[in-house]
Amino acid sequence: MSSFTLDLNDDQIAVRDWLHGFAADVIRPAAAEWDEREETPWPVIQEAAKVGIYSLDFFATQSFDPTGLGIPIAMEELFWGDAGIGLSLVGSGLAAIGVVANGTPEQVGLWAPQMFGTPDDVKVAAFCSSEPDAGSDVAAMRTRAVYDEAKDEWVLNGTKTWATNGGIAHVHVVVASVDPALGARGQASFVVPPNTPGLSQGQKFKKHGIRASHTAEVVLDNVRIPGDCLLGGKDKLDERLARSRERAAAAARGERTEKVKNAAMATFEASRPAVGAQAVGVARAAYEVALEYAKTREQFGRPIIDNQGIAFTLADMRTRIDAARLLVWRASWMASNNKPFTSAEGSMSKLYAGETAKWVTAQAIQILGGNGFTREYPVERMHRDSAIFTIFEGTSEIQRLVIARTLSGLPIR
Numbered sequence: 061m062s063s064f065t066l067d068l069n070d071d072q073i074a075v076r077d078w079l080h081g082f083a084a085d086v087i088r089p090a091a092a093e094w095d096e097r098e099e100t101p102w103p104v105i106q107e108a109a110k111v112g113i114y115s116l117d118f119f120a121t122q123s124f125d126p127t128g129l130g131i132p133i134a135m136e137e138l139f140w141g142d143a144g145i146g147l148s149l150v151g152s153g154l155a156a157i158g159v160v161a162n163g164t165p166e167q168v169g170l171w172a173p174q175m176f177g178t179p180d181d182v183k184v185a186a187f188c189s190s191e192p193d194a195g196s197d198v199a200a201m202r203t204r205a206v207y208d209e210a211k212d213e214w215v216l217n218g219t220k221t222w223a224t225n226g227g228i229a230h231v232h233v234v235v236a237s238v239d240p241a242l243g244a245r246g247q248a249s250f251v252v253p254p255n256t257p258g259l260s261q262g263q264k265f266k267k268h269g270i271r272a273s274h275t276a277e278v279v280l281d282n283v284r285i286p287g288d289c290l291l292g293g294k295d296k297l298d299e300r301l302a303r304s305r306e307r308a309a310a311a312a313r314g315e316r317t318e319k320v321k322n323a324a325m326a327t328f329e330a331s332r333p334a335v336g337a338q339a340v341g342v343a344r345a346a347y348e349v350a351l352e353y354a355k356t357r358e359q360f361g362r363p364i365i366d367n368q369g370i371a372f373t374l375a376d377m378r379t380r381i382d383a384a385r386l387l388v389w390r391a392s393w394m395a396s397n398n399k400p401f402t403s404a405e406g407s408m409s410k411l412y413a414g415e416t417a418k419w420v421t422a423q424a425i426q427i428l429g430g431n432g433f434t435r436e437y438p439v440e441r442m443h444r445d446s447a448i449f450t451i452f453e454g455t456s457e458i459q460r461l462v463i464a465r466t467l468s469g470l471p472i473r
């Protein structure tokens with residue numbers, strides 16, 4: 061008997077259909093309004109919390125699907141509904157991953173539930189890594205975390221930018237440099253608890269797309285947090301820093317050091333397919349609108365899909381969407397089954413799905429003609445939204461860099 065199948069099991073089908081219903085009935089009808097308002101869609105988040113979609117439990121259950129498909133299926137359906145609202149619904153989950161990836165079980169148990177609040181009092185969370193001068197170049201991060209031993213407190217100073225839910229979050233996860241000389245290996249993640257003095261929202265960005273998702277700067281001005289807000293704990297950090305310093309010293313002496321596994325890279329490979337799945341959802345949504353339009357819009361006495369120029373475009377759109385989904389599913393399956401990403405398959409899936417969403421949504425506008433160019437139809441919004449997928453969670457260029465370096469083993473620049 062073959063163990064390979066692309067058939068979804070009954071649980072996966074049930075979750076997919078449930079989310080699709082929520083996306084069609086609740087998210088879609090609200091999409092244009094929140095895009096125009098450029099605000100966090102709190103009523104939709106509350107609705108999602110009431111039915112159990114906006115909850116730690118839901119994200120955890122999907123994450124533990126042993127096939128790896130729980131998260132990509134959920135992402136595709138929610139973002140099929142709308143990407144801006146979709147990001148507002150999953151942004152806290154992405155911040156929670158920051159705690160789960162680095163925190164102790166006690167820290168996860170304490171902070172992850174607070175990131176979502178309760179259905180009667182919903183909260184959001186933010187993950188703050190990017191800075192004005194440290195986007196793709198994460199090692200250039202300037203935000204500093206200094207340990208005050210006398211008080212067992214960490215003091216954070218710096219400016220974060222582009223933080224989804226930044227400033228409106230109940231809990232902020234902040235990446236900061238503990239030892240700048242070690243670059244990315246000298247960084248650590250911290251939880252900033254609710255209402256901590258010194259943390260404030262800077263500029264809120266007015267964006268091209270995903271406008272229902274709040275994006276802002278986060279200013280950290282002498283933010284004092286308890287020692288146990290360092291994710292993973294001080295002993296683990298001290299051990300890691302000591303190892304990195306030894307390696308740096310050995311390298312300075314010209315000694316060859318054994319190649320260490322880059323844990324951050326492994327985490328990115330595992331998380332990028334989720335973003336790829338979001339892109340697949342947007343692409344599929346635009347394709348469906350374009351297909352329907354092409355079958356019903358008549359010019360020259362026949363539906364426009366009767367022209368090969370239109371029909372072949374739709375064929376290519378669907379082919380690329382299916383290829384993107386298969387890359388996403390492969391990488392998600394690999395992550396859940398602890399397969400090594402020997403060809404950067406996670407980055408591949410995000411690269412291809414992101415580029416596909418941008419291309420497919422542009423084709424959809426073309427197929428809808430003048431209507432595609434207006435806000436009467438959703439494809440112009442979908443096209444604006446799709447542009448984010450080649451930028452965040454690593455730009456397309458950075459995905460190509462990672463793939464090329466992984467394939468060649470060379471430090472390609």
Ligand SMILES: Cc1cc2nc3c(=O)[nH]c(=O)nc-3n(C[C@H](O)[C@H](O)[C@H](O)COP(=O)(O)OP(=O)(O)OC[C@H]3O[C@@H](n4cnc5c(N)ncnc54)[C@H](O)[C@@H]3O)c2cc1C
Nearest residue numbers: 187188189190195196222223224275451452453454455457
């Ligand atoms: C809406 C939105 C939400 C976001 N949410 C978050 C969040 O929640 N938390 C967070 O920490 N960050 C977040 N980000 C930040 C996002 O991850 C960064 O924007 C992204 O990493 C790119 O960084 P940058 O904008 O500084 O671009 P840069 O790094 O300045 O890149 C500019 C251009 O140069 C290219 N480039 C850079 N280096 C190379 C190279 N070596 N080779 C080839 N090309 C290169 C890039 O690909 C890009 O085309 C968000 C961004 C946006 C727009």
